[in-house]
Amino acid sequence: AQTVTQSQPEMSVQEAETVTLSCTYDTSESNYYLFWYKQPPSRQMILVIRQEAYKQQNATENRFSVNFQKAAKSFSLKISDSQLGDTAMYFCAFMKIGTNAGKSTFGDGTTLTVKP
Amino acid sequence: GAVVSQHPSWVICKSGTSVKIECRSLDFQATTMFWYRQFPKQSLMLMATSNEGSKATYEQGVEKDKFLINHASLTLSTLTVTSAHPEDSSFYICSARDMVTGGLNGYTFGSGTRLTVV
Numbered sequence: 001a002q003t004v005t006q007s008q009p010e011m012s013v014q015e016a017e018t019v020t021l022s023c024t025y026d027t028s029e030s031n032y033y034l035f036w037y038k039q040p041p042s043r044q045m046i047l048v049i050r051q052e053a054y055k056q057q058n059a060t061e062n063r064f065s066v067n068f069q070k071a072a073k074s075f076s077l078k079i080s081d082s083q084l085g086d087t088a089m090y091f092c093a094f095m096k097i098g099t100n101a102g103k104s105t106f107g108d109g110t111t112l113t114v115k116p
Numbered sequence: 117g118a119v120v121s122q123h124p125s126w127v128i129c130k131s132g133t134s135v136k137i138e139c140r141s142l143d144f145q146a147t148t149m150f151w152y153r154q155f156p157k158q159s160l161m162l163m164a165t166s167n168e169g170s171k172a173t174y175e176q177g178v179e180k181d182k183f184l185i186n187h188a189s190l191t192l193s194t195l196t197v198t199s200a201h202p203e204d205s206s207f208y209i210c211s212a213r214d215m216v217t218g219g220l221n222g223y224t225f226g227s228g229t230r231l232t233v234v
Contacts, residue, residue, distance in 0.1 A: 044228070052220075107159065
């Protein structure tokens with residue numbers, strides 16, 4: 001079974017600053033994907049970024065980037081130039097691929113507040 | 117982009133009645149859909165995996181007779197909360213796995229249903 005741990009229940013950052021959200025996971029699988037999802041106050045889950053485990057290069061999506069350390073089983077999310085609209089709960093998620101693939105395991109979430 | 121429509125967005129029902137929640141993929145086909153329950157400021161708790169044309173797979177501790185799931189087509193899954201009680205009040209979210217991408221682009225989530233049982 002997989003576990004995903006987000007050790008920061010709450011974080012805050014000043015607008016335009018940079019913030020990093022931590023995520024660690026535990027798995028015996030070698031083939032998997034990792035995701036960061038955002039859940040703003042509307043509660044609509046939105047995919048922020050994804051990382052294929054077989055790729056060494058860290059994924060980036062505009063102001064969002066990850067630091068993927070496979071050996072350490074770490075997958076942190078960096079948000080640059082934080083905006084007020086980034087205020088949300090962020091979930092790290094693990095998804096196994098291959099046989100019996102599909103179910104995602106979510107961390108407990110980090111509530112991020114961007115302050116003006 | 118991929119869109120999942122979830123209805124209703126909120127519902128209030130009387131204790132003992134049943135409520136049906138629909139999850140529909142609008143622009144893609146989904147062989148698999150997932151149903152989650154979420155309490156305020158907590159993570160998503162997977163309730164069951166819904167597979168088109170077959171019985172749903174329920175997570176441990178989830179009463180399958182209470183939370184009926186039907187996935188009759190490649191674009192529609194329904195969750196029926198039977199004989200609802202106040203402790204069933206929660207936020208329910210569905211997500212759908214694109215049959216073509218296999219979910220490798222991430223799953224698309226519905227907007228959620230807030231159920232209040234009075």
